């Protein structure tokens with residue numbers, strides 16, 4: 001049996017597909033681990049995409065003008081790695097032989113930043129799809145922002161996003177959210193190929209899933225095409241090619257591919273067993289027989305490589321044409337071009353710092369309000385900044401007041417306020433996609449308590465080291481009457497537990513402006529944790545605040561040779577300051593420390609940390625309106641954490657704060673307790 005040759009390649013097309021199928025089978029076999037099924041059956045699809053439809057340059061995987069490809073079903077990673085190798089990316093046959101080994105370039109699932117040519121880390125099903133939606137949004141926005149006058153298809157900002165998704169991807173709830181967003185925004189630069197093999201790990205998808213996916217996507221505003229299997233049982237690659245060659249209309253495009261998992265493996269095809277385990281030597285030999293070849297493992301015929309490596313020449317030519325297009329645009333639009341270049345380099349204009357708002361000591365301002373005012377200044381200096389919220393723009397204070405909404409109608413794609421709807425998870429994943437697109441800065445808001453809904457995307461942002469910014473207001477029980485469902489307790493501790501994620505919880509308005517500055521400087525994701533209630537602005541010199549926030553913690557006030565240190569985060573710094581006044585009245589020497597970011601403080605050298613929290617100063621109190629979990633290493637064996645180790649209550653904010661023990665009196669009592677303990 002031979003497979004159909006993808007068009008657009010030479011007559012060796014069918015051998016290319018065969019080589020791609022066998023690389024997947026052989027690599028999984030060599031690793032004795034991995035997911036051969038879809039990587040084998042979808043080889044013609046990937047070959048068609050990489051050989052014809054995706055605009056890419058294997059010699060420059062970071063080329064800004066390239067299309068993006070996301071393998072949302074990341075378990076089929078060998079499908080992608082085989083194409084990257086065949087088309088000439090920096091991924092050798094030896095690399096493939098080391099698939100899944102410790103430190104190897106092709107890790108188990110595709111990882112951004114590890115393998116050249118991988119545009120997003122995938123594996124957590126559904127998120128790749130949502131990141132693709134975000135990338136398509138970023139490209140649509142940049143096109144409207146930088147080159148709105150160009151005809152369709154004639155701008156260097158015309159880039160497409162290709163996603164390959166599996167049954168599991170589309171079973172995940174995030175695909176409903178993201179699909180709905182894509183439909184509303186008419187993202188016609190997005191093509192999702194859906195591998196409808198009707199198999200998942202438990203067996204047939206019928207066990208768990210009965211909906212009509214075509215109708216579902218049509219209802220969400222997508223154009224849907226279906227590609228039935230060819231007579232031999234393979235994917236009908238000619239039909240797929242003609243579907244992909246059609247001009248896009250105004251909608252995102254879902255291409256439903258009927259396929260048989262692991263086709264044409266003689267006995268493994270169509271079975272759930274082929275999803276995630278090596279086929280075994282006998283079955284791989286059978287696969288070779290079905291494919292009509294007798295090659296050794298990892299053997300790729302020279303003429304196959306000659307054919308696939310044409311992608312290098314074609315890619316270089318596309319890249320070259322794009323460079324010309326870009327040069328022309330730059331000459332015509334020097335100002336926009338300067339903005340774009342600065343945005344891509346993530347450069348921050350010098351003037352921004354000087355223009356940040358300042359608040360007078362004593363002014364009563366909530367940190368969410370301070371964030372709103374800061375955002376307006378950032379928006380003025382950073383045209384690449386877009387933001388929004390999951391239907392909480394007003395409570396989160398996320399709107400850019402000088403800008404329009406991001407919408408597909410009437411030039412609205414240049415709008416900078418994104419209305420995500422109540423879809424926190426897709427919002428966070430799409431923000432990651434927008435950041436991956438490059439050249440756009442993005443923030444997205446919700447209540448801190450709903451950061452749990454976003455959590456799996458926060459984790460991918462941290463893993464990929466993406467500077468996505470998450471704005472979380474209503475950061476404690478002090479939000480009051482909405483009650484315990486809306487009052488975060490364990491969230492700060494759980495965010496701190498995530499490697500590479502920086503949360504900053506500013507204590508007043510000036511710390512909030514500083515927190516934004518620090519967030520813009522981060523190489524990884526940041527969460528800005530903001531309060532609803534007004535706080536008294538501290539009397540601290542602004543430059544000291546910026547440096548203090550950068551370092552995660554700093555001394556707000558200190559008596560000589562302090563007996564006790566009171567550490568406050570966010571709104572609870574006020575309690576520490578009030579308690580310090582009471583303690584000083586009783587003759588206790590006190591140091592007050594503001595700790596907006598445990599994460600940043602932990603990264604400081606020992607010398608700085610000891611200058612803020614001298615090891616000999618064992619009498620320590622931390623006060624934070626949240627679980628005390630995780631504070632042990634800051635307070636040490638004699639310290640006391642004043643927090644809330646239970647869910648909150650519904651009631652007026654001040655009543656709830658008292659009921660939860662968030663009072664200066666409790667901090668004073670804790671100080672007396674730690675003083676006594678430290679003397680033992």
Ligand SMILES: Cc1ncc(C[n+]2csc(CCOP(=O)(O)OP(=O)(O)O)c2C)c(N)n1
Pocket residue numbers: 037038073075076123124125126166167168169197198199200201261275
């Ligand atoms: C969020 C998430 N849950 C569970 C898994 C584990 N897992 C990997 S693949 C898969 C389902 C496989 O079915 P399908 O998506 O149809 O892929 P196919 O086997 O057809 O390639 C599951 C549950 C995962 N990767 N991500």
Ligand SMILES: [Mg+2]
Pocket residue numbers: 166167168195196197198199200
């Ligand atoms: Mg499946």
